[in-house]
Amino acid sequence: MRRRKRYHHGNLREALLESALQLIAEVGPAGFTLRELARRTGVSHNAPYRHFRDRDEVMAKVTVQGFKELTQAMLRGSQSGAGAIDRLKRAGLAYISFALQRPEHFTVMFDAPTRVRTDYADAAEASEEAFNTLLSFVKSCQDERQLPSGNTHEFAMLAWSMVHGVAKLATTGRLPYTSTAEILKFAEFVIDNSLPA
Amino acid sequence: MRRRKRYHHGNLREALLESALQLIAEVGPAGFTLRELARRTGVSHNAPYRHFRDRDEVMAKVTVQGFKELTQAMLRGSQSGAGAIDRLKRAGLAYISFALQRPEHFTVMFDAPTRVRTDYADAAEASEEAFNTLLSFVKSCQDERQLPSGNTHEFAMLAWSMVHGVAKLATTGRLPYTSTAEILKFAEFVIDNSLPA
DNA sequence: ACCTGAACACCGTTCAAGT
DNA sequence: ACCTGAACACCGTTCAAGT
Numbered sequence: 001m002r003r004r005k006r007y008h009h010g011n012l013r014e015a016l017l018e019s020a021l022q023l024i025a026e027v028g029p030a031g032f033t034l035r036e037l038a039r040r041t042g043v044s045h046n047a048p049y050r051h052f053r054d055r056d057e058v059m060a061k062v063t064v065q066g067f068k069e070l071t072q073a074m075l076r077g078s079q080s081g082a083g084a085i086d087r088l089k090r091a092g093l094a095y096i097s098f099a100l101q102r103p104e105h106f107t108v109m110f111d112a113p114t115r116v117r118t119d120y121a122d123a124a125e126a127s128e129e130a131f132n133t134l135l136s137f138v139k140s141c142q143d144e145r146q147l148p149s150g151n152t153h154e155f156a157m158l159a160w161s162m163v164h165g166v167a168k169l170a171t172t173g174r175l176p177y178t179s180t181a182e183i184l185k186f187a188e189f190v191i192d193n194s195l196p197a
Numbered sequence: 198m199r200r201r202k203r204y205h206h207g208n209l210r211e212a213l214l215e216s217a218l219q220l221i222a223e224v225g226p227a228g229f230t231l232r233e234l235a236r237r238t239g240v241s242h243n244a245p246y247r248h249f250r251d252r253d254e255v256m257a258k259v260t261v262q263g264f265k266e267l268t269q270a271m272l273r274g275s276q277s278g279a280g281a282i283d284r285l286k287r288a289g290l291a292y293i294s295f296a297l298q299r300p301e302h303f304t305v306m307f308d309a310p311t312r313v314r315t316d317y318a319d320a321a322e323a324s325e326e327a328f329n330t331l332l333s334f335v336k337s338c339q340d341e342r343q344l345p346s347g348n349t350h351e352f353a354m355l356a357w358s359m360v361h362g363v364a365k366l367a368t369t370g371r372l373p374y375t376s377t378a379e380i381l382k383f384a385e386f387v388i389d390n391s392l393p394a
Numbered sequence: 395a396c397c398t399g400a401a402c403a404c405c406g407t408t409c410a411a412g413t
Numbered sequence: 414a415c416c417t418g419a420a421c422a423c424c425g426t427t428c429a430a431g432t
Contacts (some may be wrong), residue, residue: 012415030227030310033405036222044417046407055406111308113227127371151386157372158387165362173311174324175354187347190355194391209396230424241398243426252425397429405424412417 008176013051015041017065024104034058041165044056059112060120066102066109067126071133073098084140085147089191092163093138096187099167100180106171110164147195166190210248212238214262217255221301226308231255256309257317263299264323268297268330281337282344286388288334289360295362297377303368307361331357334357344389344392363387 019041024032034055035045052058077094081087099106111126117124135156141147147155169175170183177183216238221229231252232242249255274291278284296303306324314321332353338344344352366372367380374380 028310034407035405045405046409046418047416049407052414107308109370110365110369111304113225117370153373154383154386155390157366157383158390161362161366161387162359162391163362164366165358165360168307169354169358169361169366172307173314174307176350186351186354189351190358193352193355194359231426232424242424243399243428244397246426247396396432399430400428400430402427403425406422408421409419410417412418413415 012022012041012043012047016048016051016058017061020062021065021105024062024108025102029059029108030105056113056116056119058124059108060116062105062115063109063112063123064120064126066105067103067123067130069102070095070098070109070127071130074130074133074137078137083146084137084144085195088134088137088141088159089188089195091134092159092191093184095134095163096170097180097184098168099171100183103171106167110168131156131160162190162194163187209238209240209244213245213248213255214258217259218302220260221236221305222299223258226256226305251312253310253316256305257313257320258319259302260306260309260313261317261323263302264320264327265303266299267292267295267306268323271327271330271334275334281334281341282392285331285338285356286385286392289388290330290381290384292331292360293364293367294377294381296368297380300368303364307365319359328353328357335380352362353360359387360384371377 002009016037019037020032023037023040027036034048037058038045038048041047048058052061073094074091077097078087081090112121117127135152138156138159139152142149142152142155166175166183166187170177175183175186177186213234216234217229220234220237224233235242235245235256238244245255249258270291271288274294275284275288275341278287314324329391332349335356336349339346339349339352363372363380363384364387367374372380372383374383
């Protein structure tokens with residue numbers, strides 16, 4: 001392997017994306033700069049422009065990866081569920097859990113300027129895929145008569161709003177809890193008191 | 198009036214805060230710069246430092262004003278309510294309505310770096326006052342036996358999470374609605390399907 | 395007291411030049 | 414093909430100097 005290693009990197013693009021995640025985790029999305037990214041990756045401040053149009057595109061790719069991970073986390077979380085409602089609930093907890101484990105990544109995914117989503121189709125798609133995952137769990141609940149039928153999209157958006165609200169308040173430090181365990185317990189309280197089940 | 202007008206402004210501080218709101222509404226919190234703020238207010242880029250320690254302090258004062266308005270909006274919105282649950286619901290709708298009418302202000306209030314809240318006590322206080330307003334509506338519901346008693350704080354945080362989730366998803370353009378009316382209808386759907394009433 | 399211009403250390407982005 | 418340094422137009426913040 002690594003025949004024809006050129007200049008500094010055989011795969012600068014991947015190296016940059018990896019560094020970007022680390023850097024964002026350290027300094028937050030607002031403090032994230034392309035120049036510092038280049039510095040850490042050991043290339044000139046200009047090298048990233050060979051692989052990304054601009055700062056927005058780096059953000060977009062980080063967003064894509066984040067939503068893919070979020071989708072996987074929800075799918076994984078739901079597996080241990082007993083019954084449709086329980087799977088929906090566990091998917092919701094996985095959503096919140098993801099936000100707690102990667103707060104900066106979560107911030108990029110949801111607080112980046114709208115243009116990131118409109119300019120990069122893959123970012124919008126990855127986000128939609130995550131929503132569709134939630135939607136499928138809601139649909140299962142309706143199929144098994146554990147949620148009122150109809151309004152599937154509305155119920156999915158309701159579930160999304162709920163877990164998103166908890167996740168946002170938690171990651172921005174507005175809840176009076178310090179540990180992940182406490183926050184997840186509160187999340188269960190929210191879900192249990194809001195699902196009609 | 199305006200005896201002793203000095204230099205450019207009798208009240209540069211107020212003028213700056215007013216301009217700041219306008220500027221943030223135009224370019225968003227991320228695009229907001231002190232230098233542009235000074236430019237618009239007609240003073241040198243350095244003049245704001247006579248009235249604010251730094252960019253953070255301007256953000257903190259904008260935050261304070263935002264939370265005060267939010268509190269007022271909830272109080273006003275609740276007044277037309279018939280019964281405690283209805284007042285809580287209307288306060289929640291007012292929260293979402295505020296976010297829709299001043300999305301950038303809302304963003305500053307909730308997405309500014311944590312240090313803004315920790316360094317400026319008045320920002321934290323104004324935020325707490327808004328929460329206490331929501332809390333008082335929840336308490337009324339419990340007093341009138343329209344919500345299960347106990348866990349008052351948890352129920353208030355549940356209500357907060359819900360309206361905050363809807364507000365955030367709406368203001369960041371993740372809901373498939375274009376008009377305020379549609380979003381508020383969805384908000385009603387969420388509230389009606391989540392309150393035990 | 396309040397305002398100013400020059401200065402410093404940063405950005406994102408572009409471009410001509412190197413291998 | 415990929416990388417580099419110089420350059421440009423911006424920031425936030427500081428400071429000595431003006432009225």
